[in-house]
Amino acid sequence: MNAPSQEPPITAERQRAIVAELRTVLPPHCLLSSEEDTRPYECDGLTAFRQLPLAVALPENEEQVVAVLKACRKLQVPIVPRGAGTGLSGGAMPVAEGIVLSTAKMSRIVAIDAHARTATVQPGVRNLAISEAAASHQLYYAPDPSSQIACTIGGNIAENAGGVHCLKYGLTLHNVLRVRMVTADGDVVELGSTAPDAAGLDLLAVFIGSEGMLGVVTEATVKLTPKPSLARVVMASFDDVVRGADAVADVISAGMIPAGLEMMDRTSARMVEPFVCAGYDTDAAAILLCESDGLPEEVEEEISRMRAVLERSGATAIAVSRDEAERMRFWSGRKNAFPAAGRISPDYYCMDGTIPRRKLAEVLTGIEALAQQYQLRCANVFHAGDGNLHPLILFDANQPGEFERAEKFGEAILSLCVAAGGTITGEHGVGVEKLDSMCEQFTVEEIAAFIAVKRAFDPAQQLNPNKAIPTLDRCAQYGKRKVDGGRFRFAQYARHYG
Ligand SMILES: Cc1cc2nc3c(=O)[nH]c(=O)nc-3n(C[C@H](O)[C@H](O)[C@H](O)COP(=O)(O)OP(=O)(O)OC[C@H]3O[C@@H](n4cnc5c(N)ncnc54)[C@H](O)[C@@H]3O)c2cc1C
Numbered sequence: 001m002n003a004p005s006q007e008p009p010i011t012a013e014r015q016r017a018i019v020a021e022l023r024t025v026l027p028p029h030c031l032l033s034s035e036e037d038t039r040p041y042e043c044d045g046l047t048a049f050r051q052l053p054l055a056v057a058l059p060e061n062e063e064q065v066v067a068v069l070k071a072c073r074k075l076q077v078p079i080v081p082r083g084a085g086t087g088l089s090g091g092a093m094p095v096a097e098g099i100v101l102s103t104a105k106m107s108r109i110v111a112i113d114a115h116a117r118t119a120t121v122q123p124g125v126r127n128l129a130i131s132e133a134a135a136s137h138q139l140y141y142a143p144d145p146s147s148q149i150a151c152t153i154g155g156n157i158a159e160n161a162g163g164v165h166c167l168k169y170g171l172t173l174h175n176v177l178r179v180r181m182v183t184a185d186g187d188v189v190e191l192g193s194t195a196p197d198a199a200g201l202d203l204l205a206v207f208i209g210s211e212g213m214l215g216v217v218t219e220a221t222v223k224l225t226p227k228p229s230l231a232r233v234v235m236a237s238f239d240d241v242v243r244g245a246d247a248v249a250d251v252i253s254a255g256m257i258p259a260g261l262e263m264m265d266r267t268s269a270r271m272v273e274p275f276v277c278a279g280y281d282t283d284a285a286a287i288l289l290c291e292s293d294g295l296p297e298e299v300e301e302e303i304s305r306m307r308a309v310l311e312r313s314g315a316t317a318i319a320v321s322r323d324e325a326e327r328m329r330f331w332s333g334r335k336n337a338f339p340a341a342g343r344i345s346p347d348y349y350c351m352d353g354t355i356p357r358r359k360l361a362e363v364l365t366g367i368e369a370l371a372q373q374y375q376l377r378c379a380n381v382f383h384a385g386d387g388n389l390h391p392l393i394l395f396d397a398n399q400p401g402e403f404e405r406a407e408k409f410g411e412a413i414l415s416l417c418v419a420a421g422g423t424i425t426g427e428h429g430v431g432v433e434k435l436d437s438m439c440e441q442f443t444v445e446e447i448a449a450f451i452a453v454k455r456a457f458d459p460a461q462q463l464n465p466n467k468a469i470p471t472l473d474r475c476a477q478y479g480k481r482k483v484d485g486g487r488f489r490f491a492q493y494a495r496h497y498g
Pocket of ligand 1: 044045080082084085087088090091092103123144146147151152153155156158159161162163212213216217338428
């Protein structure tokens, strides 16, 4: 978690000029500029970092988005796109000299095409609202971040969001067919297509996960998936985290792809059980939730296979949901883990890294050792099937030094992920939070390639500047700081920067 660099002070005159220009392209109810009105936009879900924007534009349609971007281009004003602000890496945090462009007023479902199994939606549509709109056709939108009640499809596209069901049904990237977006110049561009294939370079894949730095999504067409006729979940307890972690790999290597495969450690189960009363085994060192969906016969067969594998892997107790209400109850704790953290700790810091599944046990053991080292509690509740970890570091910001320790602990977890052959983010993006970790993950040459892509879309660096991609200077500084056992750990940076 690294604070962005200090920006030069903004003069009131500059702010007035920007607001005046925006007033010429937006109706009064679509522009906020008083401190009282812009304060709610000062941060996203990573609340440790805050910055008031100069103004907040709330366009109601694509034409207004174009007009805002053109006005900002004219005055060279940075723009931070924003959906629901549930991001956890500071991606939607404003920049001091810029404005926020919120898609809150663009929340219309444009069309549900049951025949093509697609939904075309505006960017501010909530993730869950797509499934709700498609429910009458027995269809739903599969990627289901735990924040799905609030987060928007625009934010999901920018972060390539994942969720419990992404192991079987794919991430946002695999479920978005087409994106309409506005470039920093104010040009409208369509990426992808509603046809099964699109000609030309696959810029849609480049765009998804680009954290609001390449364009502003104004419309998206997403795939809808038939609702399975039955879903059941197996809940298995383990008396040892390593055995639980190894069971995850055992399930997958037995040839099954569960509809969800999630893990909670004891701290997490004890944290959520009083909150949701799901019936979790709070004595277990780890709990696995393993879901099967499909036709009833398929589900019955797969559930008994899952059961057999989990028993062989050392499960100490197994329960299978008997009906839909019980299935939802089993999942309720997993879905509410983050809010439940607030019950046992004044503050928490949610990390996000991904590792190869076979390394789960090793990395979880490493996190436990780091918790001892940093003298902080850590709850692990995560998308185990995807190898996507979400360690929740529990701390109290009012205790001197705890926030700094939590930061260092988090950075050390990401280093563990990289060392295990994984990545520093799974689904929460880089934002402002993981800029230094990007320097650890990628070589200077790779980062230079990312910068070149950013420049190709946004030469003036106006869209969400200083997010997601570190500058080469920053990496050089980071490399210099990371002296490891007297050996310069990032020798490649020395080549460029001495
Ligand atoms: C309790 C909780 C649980 C969560 N669980 C999950 C989870 O299971 N899986 C997961 O992946 N994430 C999860 N998240 C993180 C977050 O919800 C996702 O990253 C989500 O995709 C963010 O959507 P948003 O609408 O809130 O976007 P914001 O936070 O507003 O923005 C996120 C990024 O998207 C950009 N952006 C937003 N709208 C647009 C647009 N129209 N055009 C271009 N760029 C845009 C912003 O600039 C920013 O960089 C969770 C967060 C919370 C608080």
